[in-house]
Amino acid sequence: MIDTSMKPVVVVGPARSGKGTSVLVPSLLTWRQSAVVLDVNGELGTITENWRRTEAHNQIRRVDFAGESSPDTYNFLDAIRRDTSHELADIEALAASLLPVGDKDGELVGHARALLTLCIIAKRPDGSAGLSDVFELLRRHDGPYATAFSYREVALGTELCQAAESLSYEFLKLPYDEAITALGMVAAALCPFAQPEIAKNTKRSSFKITELRGHGTPVTLYLTVKHWEIGLLQPLINAFLSQVARYTVQAEAQSRASRLLLLLDACGSLGHLDFMEEPLARLSERGVKPLIAVQNISANSTECLAWKQGEIRVVLPLNRPTTAEIIANEIRARVDHGSTETEPRPVTPEELLRMRRHDAVILGLAKSPIRAGLRGFYEDPKFRARTSMATAH
Secondary structure, three states: OOOOOOOOEEEEOOOOOOHHHHHHHHHHOOOOOEEEEEEEOOHHHHHHHHHHHHOOOOEEEEEOOOOOOOOEOOOHHHHOOOOOOOHHHHHHHHHHHHOOOOOOOHHHHHHHHHHHHHHHHHOOOOOOOOHHHHHHHHOOOOHHHHHHHHHHHOOOOHHHHHHHHHHHHHHHHOOHHHHHHHHHHHHHHHHHHHOHHHHHHOOOOOOOHHHHHOOOOOEEEEEEEOHHHHHHHHHHHHHHHHHHHHHHOOOOOOOOOOOEEEEEOOHHHHOOOHHHHOOHHHHHHOOEEEEEEEOOOOOOOHHHHHHHHOOEEEEOOOOOHHHHHHHHHHHHHHHOOOOOOOOOOOOOHHHHHOOOOOEEEEEOOOOOOEEEEOOOHHHOHHHHHHHOOOOOO
């Protein structure tokens, strides 16, 4: 399936059900403007990178945060707009993305975010600092109280100085056990930056995040992660995607700006994603097309949040009753709103679970669900030709 509109698309199906071959790869081999691709194990890049470089004329960026030889690197602090009215808000947003509330105590997370914000402010005068440097600041032997005073050692702009003073005052008022808990939460969130590869790959930026929506050559950025690294890199992935989304919705869409495809594979493995707290339709209105693949859906999960926000939803053969029930309820709800077509529809979980291997159901293209058949890119001569010279990695 290839959708050329800007509507958010969500495709649901278990592993090896055809999400990549029938939706994700064809989309990347059709979309010619910029793209950010969460590429688990590098499979999507292996298939699509050569066409996107040579035929779609995209500049290729590839970031592998945990890789020993990542082709590109990215410093999260470089996306903070220095010496602007956005600087403090950008810092606070980064701290929030690294410390999501989740199931934790919201008040304690608030203290931890405030401490992380303070530590980032303290490193702002060093234009080359990265989050690994913020982590080292937290590890100093003199502990969190010296960190709270560290802003006094440097020259800061008025707004940052006032914020640092307020944050320090609030931190120093905390009971000792709450202060130590907040410090532990921040240290745990930044722990990945203690790894030499991650510290190196986040120390400097080989590109600017603004390139993704620039007026020049389109850019495809493959954010490569091995499946066993997802747990370790989840905070970094969440922070990066949050910064991408934050940048793209900051200003009114510009007519000459490149549209951006935001393609997320294995979305459910990533846990909480900050940018999905805002309506995906808002990204679409600003020139960003979300294309999200999930394996299963459960109540109140990231996958369920994505599913509910998809304007076009593709259902592949399912294998979990919970997922089938949620989707069946959605289909029945749509049918109950006045559809008069007589074509049979899969409206029960049992019917969805009995879908054949190459069956698909599409919601959002018509008033009633559309039955369709799966076709992999390798079955189409045009797409086979586009992948025949794929570059190995």
